[in-house]
Amino acid sequence: MTAESPQGHAETVRLWSLTEDTLIEAGDDGSLVAITWWGEYEFPGAADGVRESLGRLALGPVSMANLAVPGQAAGSDQWRLSLRKILTRLSGSVVHSLALNDGRGPVLSAIPVTQFPVFPDRPLPPGRQVRLSRFTALRADEGALLAESPGARYKVALFRPPAIAIASALASPATVEQLAETTGVPVPVVADVVEFLVAAGVVLLGDAEGRFIEHGDPDTAIWSHDDLMFHARSRTWQKGPPPDPGVGRTGAEPPVVKPVTAGPTFPLPRPDPLALPDRDPTLTALLETDLACPDFSERPLSARQIGEFLFRTARVRSVGPAHLPGGPAHEASQRPYFSVACLYELEIYVGINRCTDLAPGIYHYDPLWHTLTLINDDAAVLDNLLDMAMIAAGSHRRPSALLTMTARMARIAWVLGGAAYATTLLHLGALQQVFSLAARAMGLAAHAVPVDSGDRVDRALKLEWPAEVSVGECVLDFPE
Template sequence: MQSEFLGDETATIRLWSLSEDALLEVDAAGAALLVVTRWGEFDVSDADGPARELLRRMELGPVFLGNVTGIVPGGREPGTAVAGREGGGPAGFERVLDRVSGAVVHSLGLANGRRPLLSAIPVVASPVFAPRRIGPLRKARLSRFAALRSADDALVLESPRADFRVVLTQPAAAQVAASLAAPATAAEIAERVASPVSVVADIVGYLVAAGVVLAAGRDRGFAEDADPVLRPWSHHELLFHVRSRMRPPELAAEPPAGEPPPETEEPAGAAGAYPLRRPEAGGLPADRRPLAELLEQDHVWPELPGASISAGQLGELLFRSARVRSAGPAHPRFGRGLRTSQRPYFAVAGLYELELYLSIEGCAGLPDGIHRYDPVGHALTVVSTDAAARRELLDMAKAAAGSARRPSALITVTVRIGRMSRVLGGAAYAIALMHLGALQQTLYLVARAMGVIAHAVPVDASDRVDRVDRVLRLRWPAEVSVGECVLAGRS
C-alpha cells in the first residue's frame, strides 16, 4: 500500500472550532458576548481580545491556536497543554474554551493545511478532551461499545460511553480506527496501513481522548473488560438508554417542509368485523374485587388452565383496558394536524401508538384466526385465517409461559412509531415501551378483577420476529411488535 503522506505532511497539529449549531451573539456596543449552544447560552463577555478573535474564527471553521493567539502548543504532541493567560484579569482563551466545552470541536490536522484527519464533536454539555501521546508499542483497542456508521456522507465512530463522537474525515483515520477491532500498537497499525507511526499514534491518542478507543494498562489489559458495572450492559442496550434520553442533533425528528403529519387514524381491517361485548361504562360490578385488594395480593406466575376465555369476557377485558373513550385534536404544543384520544391506560400526549392483535383458537363466540383490535368500534377485524401461522404464535406464547397447553388467546402488541416520533423525538421508542408496561398492567388488573387470566410473557422471538411481522402483516419498521400477553379463563 502506498503511503498518502509525503515530506513534511507527517506533522500533525491540533485544531479547534465551534460546533455547527453554536452561534456567537455580540451586542451593538461590542461589549457583551454570548455563545449560544444546544446546551444553553454562555456569557463570555469577560473574554479578552485574543479570546474573542479566537471564538470568531472558530465559528468559521477549524483554526490553529498559534495563528490567532501567537501561543503555539509545545512540540508535535496533540495532547500538549496550551498555556493560558495567568492572573485574575479578563479570561484567557483557555478558560473561555473550558466554559463552552460542549460546543468545542477538537480536530487533528496535518501541517499541509488539508482537511482534518478527524474531528471529535461533543455530545454532552461539559466534556473534557485531554489527548495524550500513545507510545508506538502500547496496545489499544476499540471499546466494545463503539460502533462505526455512516452519517452525513462521512464515517462516524461513536460509543454510548463516550463524551464525543468522532468524524473520520480522511481515509487514513478510518483505516486506523478499523485496525483497532483487535488490540494493536501504533507501530503495527502503521505498517499495516502504510502511514507514519507518529501520525497513527496521534490518531490513536485522539480516539482514546474521545472515549471510543481504550489504551491498555500496565497489565496489558483493558479496564472496561473487567468493570463489573459495565459487564451486564450490551452495546445495543446502553446505546438505546443514552439515545432514548436525548436525541442527537443529527437525528432530529423535524420533518421536511410540506410533509403531512404522521398517520394517527386507526387502520382499517383486512376483512369482516366482529363486534365485541360492551359492558356498562361505569365501574366494575359490586361483586368484582376492589383495586386495593388486587394491588396488595401477591403476584404469581399463572398456570394456563384448560378453560378458554369467552367472547364476552374478551370484549369486557378490552373495553375496560384499551378502547377509545373519546378523541379530538392534540394540544397545540404538539403541533397541528395531530389527533389524540382517551383510553383506560395512560399515554404521554395521548397519541396512543400501540396496536393490539389477537391470535384466537377455541374461544366460544369468536372465529379462530388472527385479528386486529379496533379500539374505536370495539370490534375485531380479520388479519389472517392461516391456521399454521396462528399456531406458531400460540406455540411461542406457550413456551414463554412454561405451559403444557397452548393458550386460547394471545395479544401481540405493536408500535406505530410514526405517531410519536415527531413529538417525542429520540425518546419515542422508550416511551412506547413505557406505554406497553402501562397497558400490560391495566390488562392484568382488569383481568384479575374479572376472574380471568391476562399475563405478560417474555416471548423470545429472536429467530422468528420477521415471521411475526409477516403473519401480522406489519409494514416493518413503520410498525413493529414489542410484547405479548396470554389470555385464558379459569377452570
C-alpha cells in the same frame, strides 16, 4: 498520502471549532453570550480578540496558531487565556479535529455528546496496546464513518482513509507500531490518531499487562452493546440521529386509529361501565395480590370476555386536539392507559386460540369502533405465535389468546422525534399494567411474556416494517 514536514516526517495539526448549532452574540457592554444546544452561557468582560476568535471557530476547524488577533502586542497571551477558559466552559459545544498539514481538511473530528466533556491531551505510554471498546459501533453518516460508544463523551467522525483504516484495524488489541505496519500509515500519524480516539473514549488503552478496563468489570458485563447504546441515546435528545421531530412532518398527520380493511370485521360486546365498580375488587386489593405467571387452563374465553377486557383497557373514549408545551398541535384520543400527549401509537393484535364465539385466527383491534378484524387465518402461523408465547410463559399449554402490541412509529415520532421509541416502551409498560389489573378484576390472567420473535411476529401480522413494529406480547387466559 500523508503530508510531510520539511524534515521528511509526517505531521498532524490539531484543530478546534464550535458545533454548527452554536451562536455567539455580543452585548453593548462588551459581554458575550453563547447560545448552544445545552443552553445559554454569558461571559462578561471578555478580553479583546475573544469575540473574533469565537466567530472564526464558528466557521469551521482552525488551529489555535491561526487565531491571531490584529492589534495584540507580540507575545501577549491574555486573550488566548480568556479564550481557553471560555472554551472549557463551552466544552459540550467544542469540536476537536485532527488534520494533516496538506490543506485537505480534518482526518477525524470528535463531536461532543454530553454537556461538560473533558478531552484529555496526553501522549500514549510507549508499547501499550489499544483496541475498540466492545460497545463502540462504526456506521456511515453523511459521507463519514462514525464511531460511537454509549460510555464515550464524544462521537468521532472519520473522514479520511488514514483514520478509517486505523479504526477498522482496532477490532483486536494492537500497538501503534503494529497498526502502522498493518495500515501502511506512518507511525507518528498512527500515534496521533490513536491518541485522539482514546481521548474521545471510543478506543480503550490497555494497562502495562495488556488488560483493558472492560475485562472482568461486573458493571459493564451485564450490558449488551445494543441495550447500553439504546439506554444512552434514549435518555437524551441528542443532535443528529435520532432525527428532529420536524423531520417526520413531511406529509399529513398520522391518523389517531390505524385503518384496517383486510378481512371480515366482528363487533365486540360492550360492558356497562356504570355496573363495573359494583363487582370489581378494590384497586388496593388488586395491587396487593402477589403476581406469578400462571399455568393456563383449557377453558375457552368468550367474545363477551374479550370484548370487556379490551373495552376496559384500550378503547378510545374520545378524540380531540392536544399538544405538548411548545410543541405542535395534533389530534389525540383518550384511552384507559397512559400515553404522552395522548398520542397512542400502540396497536393491539389478538391471536385467538380458544374462544366460544370467534374462530381461531389473528385479528386487529379497532379501539374506536371496538371491533376485531381478521387479518390472518393461517392456522400454522397462529400456532407458531402461540407456541412462542407458551414457551415464553413457561407453560405446557397454549394460551387461549395472545395479544401482540405494535407501534406505528410515525404517529409518535411526528411529535417526539428521537425520543419516540423509548417513549413507546414506556407506553407498553403502562398498557401491560392495565392489562394485568383488568384481567384480575375479571377473574382472568393477563401476563407479559418475553417472546423471542425475530421477524416472525412482523410477518404474521403483515406489518409494513419499520413503519410499524412489534414491541411486546401478553397472554390472556383463565388461571388454573
